[in-house]
Amino acid sequence: MKDILSNLSTVKRRITNTCEKTGRNSSDVKLLLATKTVAADKIEIALAQGETLIGENKVQELKEKFETLQTIPHQTHFIGHLQSNKIKEVLKYVDCIQSVDRISLVNKLQKRLDFEDKTIDVFIQVNTSYENSKFGIEPKKALDFALKLKAYERINIKGLMTIGLFSADNEKVRNCFRMLKNIQYQMLDKGIPSQELSMGMSGDLETAIEEGSTMIRVGTAIFGKRHYPDSYYWNETK
Known part of the structure; x- marks a missing residue:
């Protein structure tokens, strides 16, 4: 518990210091707790400090932690690659999907939302690093996709x-x-509501804030090093 509280304080200080350096208000940068592989009791410690956003990568973890966390006020974002066959399950547990990146997924998501008579907030995931190992739409196709x-x-x-x-x-x-x-900028110019920029993690949050991030996703710097390889989070085939 002491480690989590100390780490959380350090991360908040990093946010504040970077915002002061760049002339931004620290309240304009949200902290999303990246809680993949983190036990529910550890997440509770951070939420008890007033944090309100968590992000999960896998449906199974959403289900496992839901009962423990449901009484604590917070929002849950899905930040992993969303497979079409997992839409029904994901919609049971999340307030926002940050990994929308293809029309085939959008069509199935819309169909399920019609059936449930619901709406969902989303972020468009863009593969700005052009790495084959990462999901997300190509940058040059992002505006057309958003339209x-x-x-x-x-x-x-x-x-x-x-x-x-x-x-x-x-x-x-x-x-x-x-x-x-x-x-x-391009999207806002076309009247597409895209005020949030979810970018920056434990190792690069300062750079992300300097470039305009409004939401950083931090896990390791708060909860400690994970005992899983990167492939655990990004192992679905495209």
């Missing part, structure tokens, strides 16, 4: 999401975030 998505009345576009390049070259990472910001 099509805007016509789906059950789906509310809230913003854009990306995963920065995993690189020690900070400028290459920065370019990913800057690209997403430029796409946001």
